[in-house]
Amino acid sequence: MNCIAIDDEPKALEVIERYCAKSGILNLQASFREPLKAIEFLNREHTDLVFLDINMPELNGIELLSTLAIKPMVIFTTAYSDYAVESYQLNAVDYLLKPITFERFLTAANKAQNLHLLKNNVPHKGQQGDYAFVKSGPQTYQVKISDILFLEKDGNYISIVLRDKKILIRQNMADVFEVIPAQSFVRVHKSFVVAIRHIALVENHQVIIDGHKIPIGSTYRDELKMRLGL
Secondary structure (H helix, E strand, O other): OEEEEEOOOHHHHHHHHHHHHHHOOOEEEEEEOOHHHHHHHHHHOOOOEEEEEOOOOOOOHHHHHHHOOOOOEEEEEEOOOOOHHHHHHOOOOEEEEOOOOHHHHHHHHHHHHHHHHHHOOOOOOOEEOOEEEEEEOOEEEEEEHHHOOEEEEEOOEEEEEOOOOEEEEOOOHHHHHHOOOHHHEEEEEOOEEEEHHHOOEEOOOEEEEOOEEEEOOHHHHHHHHHHHOO
C-alpha cells in the first residue's frame, strides 16, 4: 500500500519513516515538511494513504485535505487531542497522538490496509469463497472460514484455532488478513485476531469465544467497540 508522510517536524517524519519500513505492509513514496509540495505530489501521483500532521505553518492538515479533489485515506498525527472529533467527521482512518508507539502505528496501518482491500475488492490470498487454503509445513489444509474461532500469535507462527484442532502456519500478524477476510475478523490484542461471529461475551478486558478467554489490548479496544457497534 503506497503512502506518504507530511509533517513540519523532521524527528516526527523520521519516526513515521522508520515505522513504515518496519511494518512490512507500507511503501513510503515520499516525506514532506512543506504542505504545498505534498499537495503537488498528491495531485500528480497515486497514493493510497497519507500520514498527516495537523498543526503546520502556512496550511494545517485539515485545510490541506480540503484542497484535494481526490482524497486518499488519511491517518492524522498530532501532539494535540483537540481535533479528534473533527478528524473523524472527515472520515479519517485513525488519529494518532504523539509520541506514537509502533504498536499503535501498526494498528492504524492495519486498519487502513483492511479498508484498502475492501474498497478495491482485492481477493485474499488462498481464499476460495467461504474457504481458505492454508499451508502448515508440508501439508495444505482447506479451512472453512466460518469454522475459525480465532488466531493466536505463537512465536514466529500463528495458530488458527478451530473447535476440534489448531493449525500452525508461518505468518506475521501484520499480514494475517491476506489469509482471512478482514470484514469477518477483528484484532483485539497484539497476539489475537478473533472471529466476530463467534464472540459470545465481551467484558472489560477480555472476550469469550467457545470458552476461551482472550485478552483485549488497550490499543485495540476502540476498534473492537466500533466493529461491534458498542
